[in-house]
Amino acid sequence: MSLITRIDNFRKKYYKRGITINDVSMSYYLCGKGSHVLVLLAGDIGMPEQWINYIEDLSGVYRILVPSYPTGIGTTEELCGALGTLLRYLHIDRAVFVGDSYGAYLAQLMAIRYPEITEGLCLLSAAGLQEETLKALEKGRGKLRRQAMAQRLVSSETIRAAARKQFLDAAEAAGCEEISEMGLFWDEVCRDLDRKASQHMLALRSDIPDLPPCTDEQFAYLDRRVFLALPDNDEVYDTQMQLDLIADMPRPKIQNGITSGHLSPLFQTEDIIAGLRRFLLTLDRE
Numbered sequence: 001m002s003l004i005t006r007i008d009n010f011r012k013k014y015y016k017r018g019i020t021i022n023d024v025s026m027s028y029y030l031c032g033k034g035s036h037v038l039v040l041l042a043g044d045i046g047m048p049e050q051w052i053n054y055i056e057d058l059s060g061v062y063r064i065l066v067p068s069y070p071t072g073i074g075t076t077e078e079l080c081g082a083l084g085t086l087l088r089y090l091h092i093d094r095a096v097f098v099g100d101s102y103g104a105y106l107a108q109l110m111a112i113r114y115p116e117i118t119e120g121l122c123l124l125s126a127a128g129l130q131e132e133t134l135k136a137l138e139k140g141r142g143k144l145r146r147q148a149m150a151q152r153l154v155s156s157e158t159i160r161a162a163a164r165k166q167f168l169d170a171a172e173a174a175g176c177e178e179i180s181e182m183g184l185f186w187d188e189v190c191r192d193l194d195r196k197a198s199q200h201m202l203a204l205r206s207d208i209p210d211l212p213p214c215t216d217e218q219f220a221y222l223d224r225r226v227f228l229a230l231p232d233n234d235e236v237y238d239t240q241m242q243l244d245l246i247a248d249m250p251r252p253k254i255q256n257g258i259t260s261g262h263l264s265p266l267f268q269t270e271d272i273i274a275g276l277r278r279f280l281l282t283l284d285r286e
Contacts, residue, residue: 041103
């Protein structure tokens with residue numbers, strides 16, 4: 001199935017629902033059926049539509065929840081609490097959290113705060129919440145803040161165009177063949193991206209170094225219930241950050257052959273979805 005067909009199917013089959021949490025409107029997709037609930041947490045751009053391919057491939061056998069990150073929620077800790085409220089509202093008492101980049105931090109925080117809900121973790125293009133990683137992220141916080149200040153001076157159209165070019169440049173560097181289709185995919189993902197949403201995501205990402213450091217003991221209950229897809233050539237999180245994450249996870253399943261850089265979850269979807277399927281089957285056997 002071509003990417004264009006997938007986008008068309010997505011538009012026809014799925015729609016956003018909504019809930020108000022502490023006077024903040026939160027939208028989400030809820031679809032699929034199956035014995036496991038997958039909560040898909042978007043990466044640095046913060047758009048739930050980045051999961052189009054995953055929803056299309058997995059909703060036939062799993063129930064899938066894809067929440068938005070409302071601009072009225074100012075910190076990752078607050079967002080974590082709002083997600084907990086959403087899960088209770090939907091009567092979801094067990095879930096596998098699947099997070100990409102920023103979403104992987106959020107997934108780890110959910111696992112720490114809600115162990116009674118967390119059935120498993122799937123972390124894509126991720127780093128951890130170890131003390132040394134948080135110190136490294138602190139050094140890069142100034143760049144995110146400068147980017148947010150610069151965005152105040154430009155239009156939403158300029159922000160979307162810059163993000164689109166960066167995405168397509170990365171797709172070309174990763175060897176993606178259908179660049180025109182990737183452009184259509186990005187347009188679908190980012191059609192609701194405006195200056196307010198972009199600055200909100202920069203603020204959430206800047207907030208990560210303020211989170212409390214985690215320890216391996218906090219994840220010990222997830223023995224063999226963690227899946228990691230960490231790119232060999234991640235230009236955002238270096239090898240040491242990846243190794244620190246692996247060290248904190250109890251006997252994780254690590255997928256090899258992820259080679260398309262930090263955006264691999266968007267460029268190597270078939271490989272990662274196949275790895276996710278194999279991992280989720282192991283949860284059924286335990």
